[in-house]
Amino acid sequence: MLVTLVDGCLCLQSDQAFVTLATNDSYAKGAMVLGQSLRNHNTTKKLVALIGPHVAEPCREVLSSIYDEVCVVDVMDSGDAAHLSLMKRPDLGVTFTKLHCWTLTQYSKCVFMDADTLVLSNIDELFEREELSAAPDPGWPDCFNSGVFVFKPSNETHEKLLTFCGENGSFDGGDQGVLNSFFNTWATADISKHLPFIYNLSSIAIYSYLPAFKQYGRNAKVVHFLGKVKPWSHSYDTQRGVVKGHSQSLNCLYAQSVVPLLQQAYGETPFNSGFFDSSEDDVSEQAAPFASPPRKFHQRKGSSAGSRQIDYMGDDSFANIERKLDSFLK
Numbered sequence: 001m002l003v004t005l006v007d008g009c010l011c012l013q014s015d016q017a018f019v020t021l022a023t024n025d026s027y028a029k030g031a032m033v034l035g036q037s038l039r040n041h042n043t044t045k046k047l048v049a050l051i052g053p054h055v056a057e058p059c060r061e062v063l064s065s066i067y068d069e070v071c072v073v074d075v076m077d078s079g080d081a082a083h084l085s086l087m088k089r090p091d092l093g094v095t096f097t098k099l100h101c102w103t104l105t106q107y108s109k110c111v112f113m114d115a116d117t118l119v120l121s122n123i124d125e126l127f128e129r130e131e132l133s134a135a136p137d138p139g140w141p142d143c144f145n146s147g148v149f150v151f152k153p154s155n156e157t158h159e160k161l162l163t164f165c166g167e168n169g170s171f172d173g174g175d176q177g178v179l180n181s182f183f184n185t186w187a188t189a190d191i192s193k194h195l196p197f198i199y200n201l202s203s204i205a206i207y208s209y210l211p212a213f214k215q216y217g218r219n220a221k222v223v224h225f226l227g228k229v230k231p232w233s234h235s236y237d238t239q240r241g242v243v244k245g246h247s248q249s250l251n252c253l254y255a256q257s258v259v260p261l262l263q264q265a266y267g268e269t270p271f272n273s274g275f276f277d278s279s280e281d282d283v284s285e286q287a288a289p290f291a292s293p294p295r296k297f298h299q300r301k302g303s304s305a306g307s308r309q310i311d312y313m314g315d316d317s318f319a320n321i322e323r324k325l326d327s328f329l330k
């Protein structure tokens with residue numbers, strides 16, 4: 001193990017890493033903000049970004065400046081087990097890409113974080129937990145949410161997961177369904193594998209239990225932008241350096257840390273400073289490189305014509321969490 005001097009203190013070079021996944025440029029921007037937030041809170045762990053083959057070169061460049069490792073994952077080129085499983089379930093392409101994190105066997109332990117999460121304090125203590133540790137999903141608390149989880153890379157586990165996925169598919173069409181079916185004793189076997197909700201605080205909590213959110217929300221260590229509308233779905237005002245009408249905390253991180261890197265990487269080439277129309281944004285967690293059908297819960301949007309219903313997973317969730325975030329993050 002390598003030993004380095006950091007700020008005059010003796011630190012062990014980590015064989016542990018935070019891992020994220022970006023299969024398109026839009027999620028790559030989320031990954032930049034996530035990586036930067038981990039750096040800002042002085043993580044001692046390595047940062048690894050798995051990216052799909054469609055992520056543009058300048059985005060890769062920026063990711064490389066923030067992350068220790070950027071690995072292109074092309075499931076079509078990967079091993080036999082992956083290929084065979086994918087042939088059986090072409091709809092699970094993005095899920096297979098995420099499962100690829102188990103092959104990072106150069107690390108002894110990892111924490112996976114979705115590219116739509118943001119770290120609000122140092123969370124290195126998560127590495128004291130064992131596989132598979134995760135926080136409950138607010139929609140069905142006997143399931144864990146797969147936006148943040150602790151795992152142990154292993155080719156054996158990877159193969160088992162792929163085979164399981166090929167044979168059983170996913171009950172929700174994504175990685176969360178597969179992982180909950182595979183690690184099916186999470187809810188009952190070992191309470192130490194239940195991460196506190198503050199490690200994966202989703203906007204939906206504001207609606208489902210507002211008094212608890214008011215009581216505990218300020219302790220949040222990780223926020224997860226679960227909804228269809230992501231922070232990067234909003235338009236960015238280059239002149240003023242702010243995301244129009246949106247969260248100051250996100251503005252600062254994105255405008256000060258990520259935009260200058262993008263400007264450098266793109267050089268003279270014009271680029272979209274980050275923000276896409278939400279209509280163009282993907283509906284399932286990450287659509288490319290495989291066209292997968294949208295998840296059921298997204299189809300709710302618009303189906304409630306007539307009476308105005310709260311769009312828990314969409315606009316309402318984001319608008320509200322950022323308002324709360326701003327009040328807590330001062």
Ligand SMILES: [Mn+2]
Binds near residue numbers: 147225226
């Ligand atoms: Mn997510």
